[in-house]
Amino acid sequence: MKKVFAFFFCLCLLVITAMPIFAKEKVTIELWHAMRGEKKEVVDKLTANFMKENPDIIVNTKAISTPDLRLYGNNYSCLYRQLIQGLAEGKQPDISQVYENWTTQFVEINAITPFSHFDNTPYAMTEADKKDFIPLFKNACSYNGVMWTIPFNKSVFVLYYNKDILDKYGVKVPKTWKELKEASIKIAQSDSSKYGIIYTPVVDAIGHLIYSNNGSFIKDNKPTFNDNIGVEALKYWTELANAVDGKAGKPTFNSYKEFLDGNAAFTIETSARIEDVKNKCKFHSGVATLPSGTSKAVQCAGTNLAIFSKDETKKLASWKLIKYLTNTENNAELAMKTGYLPVRYSTYNSPIYKKYVEKFPGYKVGMEELKYGVTQPRTSAWESIRGLISDALFDAVSNVEEPEEALNRAADISKDLLTGVK
Amino acid sequence: MAKIMNKTTFLTLSLLISIFLFCTPGYTQIKTVNVIVGNNSVGTGIINKGTVYVPVKSVTNALGKSCKWNPRQKRIIINGKNVVGKAIRYRSTIYIPYYEIANCTGIASIYDGKSQSVIYSYEANSSNIASFMGNTKLIKTASIPKSSNIKSNTVAIKAPAGGFIEEPFIPVVGENDVFKVAVTNVENKDQVKAQSVSNPSNKFVIVHLSQQNVSDEVQIYTGKFALMDNKQRIYEYSEGLSNFWLVVLRPGGSNFGYIVFEVPQESEPAKLILSTTSRPPLALNLK
Incomplete structure (x- = not known):
C-alpha cells in the first residue's frame, strides 16, 4: 500500500510541477482607436470574439476621445498626440489606427513593424491574401513596395441629397460640378428657407474639384494647389458663397447636422455617414457619386492599422488580431454595421455583403466610386498644409481674401514646410 | 569708433537719424x-487721430448684424450697406469709426x-443711453479734441500711410540643447475660423x-506650448483652432505654424513656454 501511495504521490507532484511548462502564458496587447458610437461597439465586439477564439491573448482596447473639441481637436488629433507622446516615453500601444501621413513618419523612425516581418511564421500573409485587398487601399498602406499597415475603416466622399427638395423644384441629381452649382442656385432662388449645398470649409472641399480636374495638391515636393486648377476650385466655392445672398452654397463647420435637419438640398460627406443619413433624416434622402470635372476622381478617407509593439510575442499577437479584424467575415461585419467600405474583394463579393447592399441603393455608391479613388498626399507636413489650405478656403469664401491671393499665401508657407519638416 | 568716424560725420549722422525719427509719420x-x-x-475700441474706432466684427456680432468684406470694391459691408469711413487695422483686428455701425444699422x-x-443701444435715442450711463455727460460727435488727455492707458502704435496702423512684432528666439523656438508674430483677434471667443470679455x-530640432x-x-500672461496666468492653446501640427x-528639421490661445481682454502675453x-521648460519673453 505504501508503495502505491508513494507512486501516486510522485505522479501528482510531477503533474503539478510540469503544469506551467505545458500551460500557455497569456499575452496582453493594447489597441488604440478613435471610434465612437456604433463603430466603437463593433470594434469591442470583434475583439471580444477574438479573445474567445484566442484565450492566450488578452486585448485591451482604448477608445481615445477628445474632452473638448476646441481645446484638444477631434478624436483623431488626440489619438495622434497620444501616440507620439507614448512613443517618446516607450508607452505606445501594440496596435493603433493611423492615417497615411502619420505612417510616413512612423516608418522613417522605425516605430512600426511591416507585415513582411511575419513572412516566416505560420501566420504569414499569403499571396492570395495580398491580392484580396482592394489595390487603392493596399497601395495607400505601402511604402517603397512594403506593406506597413492594413486598411481598416475606409470610406470615400459621396454626395448626399434631400430628395424631397429636389423633387419639389424639379432638380435632377447633378452629375458634374457645373450642374451642382446650377442646381444649388436654382434651389436657393426657389426657396429662401433652404440652402443649395452646405459643406464643411476644409481642404477636402477644394480637393474634390482639384482631383476631378486632373490637378494635385503637391507634386515633386512642391505645392501645386495654387495653380489654375486650384484657383478655379476655390473660385467655385467662393462664387457659390456669394450667390443668392449666400444661400446657394453655405460653408459651415456644422454642415452635416444642418443637412440632417433638412436645411439644404446637398452636402458632401464620407460614405461612413450613410447609416446616419439613412436613419436620422426625417426626409427622403439619396446618395450619389461625387460630380465630375474634366475627369472623375474621388478622395478616400479613413485609417489603417499599424503594429507598434517592440516585444516579439506581442508583435505576433497583434498581427493575429489585425488579421482577425480584417478577415473577410469581420470586414463585412464592420462594413455592414458602420457604412465603412469593404477593404477586400472577398468581402465585397461575399453573399452576406451582396445581400446587404441590395437593401438600400446608396450602399453601392461608395464601392462604385472606388475605381476613381485618390488619396491625399502622404508627406509628413501634410497635416499642417491641410490646415493652411483650409484657412485659405475659409478666408476666400468669407470674402476676406481673393481666392488666388489666399492660395498663394498658403503655398508660400507650404514650400517652407515641405523642405523644413523632416 | 572714434578712429573710424570723425566728430563731424558722427554729428551729421545723429542729426539725420533724429530728423528721420521725427518725420516718420504716424x-x-x-x-x-x-x-x-x-x-x-x-x-x-481705440482712439486714433481724434476718432473713436471700434472692432467691427465684435460689435456687429454682438448686434446680430451681418458684416462682410467685398474684396472687389475693397469695402466693408454691414447689414448690406457700404461703410463709408476709413477702416484701420491694428494688431490684425479691423476697426471702423463707431458711428459707421450706427449709420448702417x-x-x-x-x-x-x-x-x-x-455705447450701442437698441433703444434708439440718446436719452435712454444717458439714463443707462447714469446721466453722464455725453459727447455727441465722433471726433475727440486733439487736446484731450490721452496719456493714461496708452499704447504706442505705428500709423503708416494708407490708413492702416500696425505695431510690428519683433521676433524673439529661445533655445536649449534640443529645440530652437522662434516667435515671429503675435496677434490679437476676436474671431478665428468663424469661432468667436467663448466669453465676450476674452480675446x-x-x-x-517655428520650432527646430538642434540636437x-x-x-x-x-x-507642448503654453502662454503666460502679465499676471502670471498660464493658458493652454486651442488645438482645434490652431495650425501647428506636432x-x-x-x-535639423523645422516645424512651424500658429497656435491660438483664448485669454481675457486685459491679458498681455508675457511668455511662451515650451514643456517637454x-x-x-523653455520660456521666451514676448514683451
Missing part, C-alpha cells in the same frame, strides 16, 4: 476705450468721454512660431 499714442452693446462689454450709438465708452492671442537625435515628441523632427518630457 507714431502716435493711442487710447483704448470700452465698447458696450446693451449692457455687455464686447471689446476694446440704424442702432443708436454714442461715445461717452467721461467713462471712455462707446484670441495668435502666436506664430543630434530624432525628437519624436516635440512638447511632427516628428529629425536633426526630457528638459526643463
